[in-house]
Amino acid sequence: MHDTMQATINGTPVTFQENDTILEAARRGGHFIPTLCELSDIDHAPGTCRVCLVEIIRPGSESPVMVTACNTPMEPGMAVRTRTSRVREMQRLQVELILADHDQDCATCTRHGDCELQDVAQFVGLRQSRYTRPDWTRSRPRDETSPAIIRDMGKCIRCLRCVEVCRREQGVDALVFTGTSLQADIGMRNNLSQGASDCVACGQCILVCPTGALAERDETETVIDFLDDPEVITVFQFAPALRVGFGEEFGLAPGVNVEGQIITALRTLGADVVLDTNFAADLVIMEEGYELLGRLKEGRRPTFTSCCPAWVNFAEKLYPDILPFVSSTRSPQQCFGALAKTYLPEKMGLDPKRIRVVSIMPCTAKKDEAQRTMFRQDGARDVDVVLTTREFARLLKREGINLAALEPSTFDNPYMAEYTGAGAIFGTTGGVMEAAVRTMYSVVNGRELERIEVEALRGFESVRTATIDLGGDIGEVRLAMCHGLKGVRAIVEDVLAGRADFDFIEVMACPGGCVDGGGHLRSKKHYQPYARKRRDAIYEIDRQMPRRQSHENPQVQRLYKDFLGQPLSHLSEELLHTHYIRRRTEIKQTINDIWRDITMSTLVHSEFDAAEPAASRKRKE
Amino acid sequence: MASVIYGVWDGKIYDNRDRDIFEVAPLPELAGFDFFNEGNVIKAFLGDRGFFVFEPGVDLLDALVRYAAKAAEESCGKCTPCRMGTSLVRDKLAMLHRERFDTGLLAETEMLARHVRQTSLCGLGQSCMTPLLSALDHFRDMLAPAPAPARRDDGGRDHDRRGDDRQAANGQYAMHYVTAPCIEACPAKVNVPRYIDYIKDGKPSHSLGVILQKYPMAATCGRVCVRFCEQACRRNMVDEAVGIKVLKRYVADLEQDISRQWFSPDMVCTRQPDHLRVAVVGAGPAGLSCAYHLLLKGYPVEVFEARDEPGGMAASGIPSYRLPKEVLRGEAEIIGRLGGRIHYNARLGRDYTLDDLMGRGFKAVFLGLGCDKGRLLGVDGEDPDLSGLQTGIDFLLKVHECLQGNGCMTLGGVVVVVGGGNVAMDCARSALRMGADEVHVVYRRDKTDMPADIEEIEAAREEGVVFHFLTNPGRILSEDGRITGVELVSMLQGEPDANGRRSVVARPDSARVLRCNEVIAAIGQQVDEDSISQGDGVRFGRRGFLDADGTTLSTARPGVFAGGDCYSGPSTLIKAMANGLKAARSIDDFLHYGRVRFFPRSRMRRIIGDFRALSNESIETPVENKYRVRVRELDPEVRKRLFDEVEKPISTEEAYEEASRCLRCYRIYSVITESPVPDSAL
Numbered sequence A: 001m002h003d004t005m006q007a008t009i010n011g012t013p014v015t016f017q018e019n020d021t022i023l024e025a026a027r028r029g030g031h032f033i034p035t036l037c038e039l040s041d042i043d044h045a046p047g048t049c050r051v052c053l054v055e056i057i058r059p060g061s062e063s064p065v066m067v068t069a070c071n072t073p074m075e076p077g078m079a080v081r082t083r084t085s086r087v088r089e090m091q092r093l094q095v096e097l098i099l100a101d102h103d104q105d106c107a108t109c110t111r112h113g114d115c116e117l118q119d120v121a122q123f124v125g126l127r128q129s130r131y132t133r134p135d136w137t138r139s140r141p142r143d144e145t146s147p148a149i150i151r152d153m154g155k156c157i158r159c160l161r162c163v164e165v166c167r168r169e170q171g172v173d174a175l176v177f178t179g180t181s182l183q184a185d186i187g188m189r190n191n192l193s194q195g196a197s198d199c200v201a202c203g204q205c206i207l208v209c210p211t212g213a214l215a216e217r218d219e220t221e222t223v224i225d226f227l228d229d230p231e232v233i234t235v236f237q238f239a240p241a242l243r244v245g246f247g248e249e250f251g252l253a254p255g256v257n258v259e260g261q262i263i264t265a266l267r268t269l270g271a272d273v274v275l276d277t278n279f280a281a282d283l284v285i286m287e288e289g290y291e292l293l294g295r296l297k298e299g300r301r302p303t304f305t306s307c308c309p310a311w312v313n314f315a316e317k318l319y320p321d322i323l324p325f326v327s328s329t330r331s332p333q334q335c336f337g338a339l340a341k342t343y344l345p346e347k348m349g350l351d352p353k354r355i356r357v358v359s360i361m362p363c364t365a366k367k368d369e370a371q372r373t374m375f376r377q378d379g380a381r382d383v384d385v386v387l388t389t390r391e392f393a394r395l396l397k398r399e400g401i402n403l404a405a406l407e408p409s410t411f412d413n414p415y416m417a418e419y420t421g422a423g424a425i426f427g428t429t430g431g432v433m434e435a436a437v438r439t440m441y442s443v444v445n446g447r448e449l450e451r452i453e454v455e456a457l458r459g460f461e462s463v464r465t466a467t468i469d470l471g472g473d474i475g476e477v478r479l480a481m482c483h484g485l486k487g488v489r490a491i492v493e494d495v496l497a498g499r500a501d502f503d504f505i506e507v508m509a510c511p512g513g514c515v516d517g518g519g520h521l522r523s524k525k526h527y528q529p530y531a532r533k534r535r536d537a538i539y540e541i542d543r544q545m546p547r548r549q550s551h552e553n554p555q556v557q558r559l560y561k562d563f564l565g566q567p568l569s570h571l572s573e574e575l576l577h578t579h580y581i582r583r584r585t586e587i588k589q590t591i592n593d594i595w596r597d598i599t600m601s602t603l604v605h606s607e608f609d610a611a612e613p614a615a616s617r618k619r620k621e
Numbered sequence B: 001m002a003s004v005i006y007g008v009w010d011g012k013i014y015d016n017r018d019r020d021i022f023e024v025a026p027l028p029e030l031a032g033f034d035f036f037n038e039g040n041v042i043k044a045f046l047g048d049r050g051f052f053v054f055e056p057g058v059d060l061l062d063a064l065v066r067y068a069a070k071a072a073e074e075s076c077g078k079c080t081p082c083r084m085g086t087s088l089v090r091d092k093l094a095m096l097h098r099e100r101f102d103t104g105l106l107a108e109t110e111m112l113a114r115h116v117r118q119t120s121l122c123g124l125g126q127s128c129m130t131p132l133l134s135a136l137d138h139f140r141d142m143l144a145p146a147p148a149p150a151r152r153d154d155g156g157r158d159h160d161r162r163g164d165d166r167q168a169a170n171g172q173y174a175m176h177y178v179t180a181p182c183i184e185a186c187p188a189k190v191n192v193p194r195y196i197d198y199i200k201d202g203k204p205s206h207s208l209g210v211i212l213q214k215y216p217m218a219a220t221c222g223r224v225c226v227r228f229c230e231q232a233c234r235r236n237m238v239d240e241a242v243g244i245k246v247l248k249r250y251v252a253d254l255e256q257d258i259s260r261q262w263f264s265p266d267m268v269c270t271r272q273p274d275h276l277r278v279a280v281v282g283a284g285p286a287g288l289s290c291a292y293h294l295l296l297k298g299y300p301v302e303v304f305e306a307r308d309e310p311g312g313m314a315a316s317g318i319p320s321y322r323l324p325k326e327v328l329r330g331e332a333e334i335i336g337r338l339g340g341r342i343h344y345n346a347r348l349g350r351d352y353t354l355d356d357l358m359g360r361g362f363k364a365v366f367l368g369l370g371c372d373k374g375r376l377l378g379v380d381g382e383d384p385d386l387s388g389l390q391t392g393i394d395f396l397l398k399v400h401e402c403l404q405g406n407g408c409m410t411l412g413g414v415v416v417v418v419g420g421g422n423v424a425m426d427c428a429r430s431a432l433r434m435g436a437d438e439v440h441v442v443y444r445r446d447k448t449d450m451p452a453d454i455e456e457i458e459a460a461r462e463e464g465v466v467f468h469f470l471t472n473p474g475r476i477l478s479e480d481g482r483i484t485g486v487e488l489v490s491m492l493q494g495e496p497d498a499n500g501r502r503s504v505v506a507r508p509d510s511a512r513v514l515r516c517n518e519v520i521a522a523i524g525q526q527v528d529e530d531s532i533s534q535g536d537g538v539r540f541g542r543r544g545f546l547d548a549d550g551t552t553l554s555t556a557r558p559g560v561f562a563g564g565d566c567y568s569g570p571s572t573l574i575k576a577m578a579n580g581l582k583a584a585r586s587i588d589d590f591l592h593y594g595r596v597r598f599f600p601r602s603r604m605r606r607i608i609g610d611f612r613a614l615s616n617e618s619i620e621t622p623v624e625n626k627y628r629v630r631v632r633e634l635d636p637e638v639r640k641r642l643f644d645e646v647e648k649p650i651s652t653e654e655a656y657e658e659a660s661r662c663l664r665c666y667r668i669y670s671v672i673t674e675s676p677v678p679d680s681a682l
């Protein structure tokens, strides 16, 4: 343990330890310092925004020096002042400078009202913006090539939080810092577009971006079009995690289950059919469970789950060799979509051509998933549009609906709305595994697990492992649950190198699972602050359910009886399973390409700098 | 010697405006400062600590506009004040200069400049407003417009990437030079902060690209470089130097597979005429680097190497536990990939002469012969034919041959290595690995005087090497032509000399005998005189190394250049590679102009070296301690019998972390001259 040391902040004594920053000490002591780039939840203090200015007087010195609080260490005897007029003036000027090349069209910005830059401008008392240079703003790129994520550099303040999350939390490392001076921005590795890049569309970067620079592609307009069109029959589904992470937006406590209010809200909007993705989650367990048991009997191991589309992207783009190990079962969203245009209209006597499926997901990658070519029938998408939680909130606001004021209601559809506790826990890391274990155990043994809540599978570590005895002719199985792609990468590499010994591996790309998905509500200045509350709420739903095993879902049973036959039937294979494609990008370049791109003033071989770009960047596979 | 009319440097104000120029005493630090290149008067100088004006009638505001424009261009764009502030200051200064001089605008510019200086993240932003602010603080009146003739409308915005600003205003030209302490300390002037930044930015290929601008052997250098840069690193003032070398190894290893595809003959942009062929003699670091740069410039290059492999001492001297041979070989292959040819077993002096090369149509020759002849001890009882006696170089070569599978030697018993440099450490550690039971290092001075890297000494000690400091061999003992021992004498330290090194004298009656089977003399190397024959027209210098011009590396024979160890004496990989680059530039000039032209950047380096004498480096504000990445090593007990690489690579996370320690101590220096600074090839 280090010694505690003394200093003052605004004249008040504070204690601190070696290498504590001024910001940490100030926060502990209740002194507010405006910050922008810093994000303590991910231990990120790149020192780029320079807003968190304070004055310090070091012992033995008379004159105050201006430093940034977030990355300057406390020193014994130091006097820190956080609100002298000079500090306030310089903080103000700093924000004013940030705005100089910022596309300040707040009224049209997706982040309006939820923007940390707007906040900080208020915190520092900014009342003017003298240095705005539209010519600088205009030259900044906007990338709309990804179906899921829009990267608008005109709003980027170069806080590098996105790079940090993508690199350190997700381990995808798709984002780079690119350019210098006024051209400095966030770009994709190897100069690719967002769509063509290694980005897996997980959306975690959006959760940390303080401004509107990173955002989901907004598709609320399309949904309103559908609702408005009398010819269209809208079928809505919403994800397991949605109901436990949506109330905050309307002032309810985090982690409150608002399933009933969401149903009412959708009906108020004019939705024709309101259904639940949880139903499809139960169905996935049937298909995936049987698939896994089959593969185990054949000795094919391990099997990775396939319900997370960012994970599927990750596997296809970064580790295509792992694809044979990925379950062929479609995600709940896509299973739902396929049935909503076949089984559902058949049962309800509707014209499938008039049906439009809208899903509401805490996930940006679902947008990407829904437009995959294999998820179409006769050219029409199974899921027509995917709204993230944030867009859904926007949609309700556009329609003047206050969720908090709504009376809860319940599902009434007899075909695709009922769910069990197993389907409900799909939203959290470990949930898919637990649901699968419950059903597989029962399939193998003809009886239920004694303890339905499998504690061994729950937890927060990014990679967890467990051994479960499934009994019967299967016996012990080795399981792994990983969430956050960084841990996933480690497991995938282990599997490919033959170092890992697992039968079944659950993967969720977002740290925490879908309850902390990249399409969920974001929190200013925090990264996933409600992870625990949302997770607890999910487990609570499970506990309250009369049926807690997927195979007990009466509507799933009915679906098999009336339509599919049995798990892995021919029709199931056609509607509920899929295949993957190798999408790895091979970059071919010469030293010319690299030198041409390098900015520095000490080039020896600057002749390469001016050379014509060789058509040497190629995509393979 | 330059006389300062007015200026500010490192807080000190110089004001001689009210005197006649001939009354002003020139500053001794600025000796040789009158001209930048021949006949081109230096009118002013601007840098990280202030500015000097040396000529009457200098348009200071114009100089500041140009300097600000360079600063705006150099800003990395990460932190707000520098990214925005430098561009705003540039534009406002240009407006003041060009459109209207108004005190309100000047005050606003000053406010922005102070803000940039006080709140920027790195050394660039913190230092680049100093000339402007010191002018504003002390010579504000000099910024007001002189009733001058109409100015050219260039706004200081146009500048090419070499920083040579060609547009003149009022007969003022500017040349900028951007550097950092680590860059200046590096013999090859590798842009260290830039390659570290590219790692941080997530662009390792670009990072390696920065290094490859200077030499082809990045992974090699990332393993064995002696790290002049790290000694100069400003981070030393906070905690420890940035791991510059280990980061270089990291990017070079990371990109190793793909970087092989980066080079091909058809990527070279300019082809030189076929008859301008260049011969490079010696495929050591100096020769390979020279060939690399010439090939990139489009010359047909052939390399003649005495031995049967490339790499010179890096291949045959530096042991593979420090530098795995395949790393070196992979990097030497770049020469072939660029279309260069290497002829092996072709020894100058034995197989051909310089005249032969010229006769075969080579228009220029680079000699990178190295120092591959070891020196014996010169003590009683020493007979070169004694079995068990050899020089360090010969011993390491045998070890190398043995590991390559070309006839093995056996080593056992007690080995005594004489010498205190890295070669001695390599001999001692290699001897252990070859099976010696005991290895002793005998060094005449004290441990702190050893030229070997402290890391090497420690590693040897950990592996069990026994050190005898202040000890010298007095006599070699032998029986029947075999060494049986060595007589050791203790040394006494005298007073420190001017360099702080203490002389040593033998202590009377201290002789004792150390029984041993082998003695390895690792006390120095020489050029093999047989390489150069009388008719070659190349001379040896006083110390027994090849004589060549310090700036151009040209020898007495026109068209023949020399560099690396054969010119400097036993030195380092990086110096040899830097010489290779310099020689390539000289050869390029020679073949096109018949002479070597003025090289502005070298000149600039000398100038700022002089100015540095006037400055103190310091770190003004507290910086968080972040300790340097610890490189993991093989366990001494395991490694001491293996030639496997001792140092393990660092992880990607460690590399990001280490890269984030760099303070980016960039500084911009500008000279304002009377006429344009001539362009030059490299």
Ligand SMILES: Cc1cc2nc3c(=O)[nH]c(=O)nc-3n(C[C@H](O)[C@H](O)[C@H](O)COP(=O)(O)OP(=O)(O)OC[C@H]3O[C@@H](n4cnc5c(N)ncnc54)[C@H](O)[C@@H]3O)c2cc1C
Binding pocket: B224, B225, B226, B281, B282, B283, B284, B285, B286, B287, B304, B305, B306, B307, B310, B311, B312, B313, B314, B317, B318, B319, B346, B347, B348, B349, B368, B369, B370, B371, B372, B393, B396, B422, B423, B426, B528, B530, B531, B563, B564, B565, B566, B570, B571, B572, B573, B574, B576
């Ligand atoms: C044991 C040892 C350890 C070292 N460790 C380090 C270290 O850790 N870090 C570091 O920076 N430096 C180190 N050095 C120094 C470094 O290796 C040399 O400074 C560097 O290799 C010099 O390069 P060069 O090209 O000038 O000469 P060399 O590397 O000596 O290359 C000269 C080449 O020319 C060839 N040649 C010689 N004569 C002829 C001829 N007549 N005709 C044709 N070819 C000829 C030789 O065969 C050789 O290939 C070490 C040196 C030794 C000996």
Ligand code: SF4
Binding pocket: A102, A103, A104, A105, A106, A107, A109, A110, A111, A112, A113, A115, A116, A117, A118, A155, A210, A211, A212, A213
């Ligand atoms: S990012 Fe924030 S400040 Fe910028 S336009 Fe959007 S809401 Fe306004």
Ligand code: SF4
Binding pocket: A149, A165, A166, A170, A172, A173, A174, A175, A198, A199, A200, A201, A202, A203, A204, A205, A206
């Ligand atoms: S969406 Fe995910 S993978 Fe893509 S850039 Fe953002 S964090 Fe990285």
Ligand code: SF4
Binding pocket: A155, A156, A157, A158, A159, A160, A161, A162, A163, A186, A205, A208, A209, A210, A211, A213, A214
């Ligand atoms: S895109 Fe967003 S998170 Fe990334 S650097 Fe810009 S402002 Fe920060």
Ligand code: SF4
Binding pocket: B180, B181, B182, B183, B192, B193, B232, B233, B234, B235, B242, B244, B661, B662, B663, B664, B665, B666
């Ligand atoms: S901190 Fe970075 S820029 Fe400064 S001397 Fe060290 S390596 Fe160079």
Ligand code: FES
Binding pocket: A034, A035, A036, A037, A038, A046, A047, A048, A049, A050, A051, A052, A068, A069, A070, A071
């Ligand atoms: S919050 Fe401290 S520099 Fe951005």
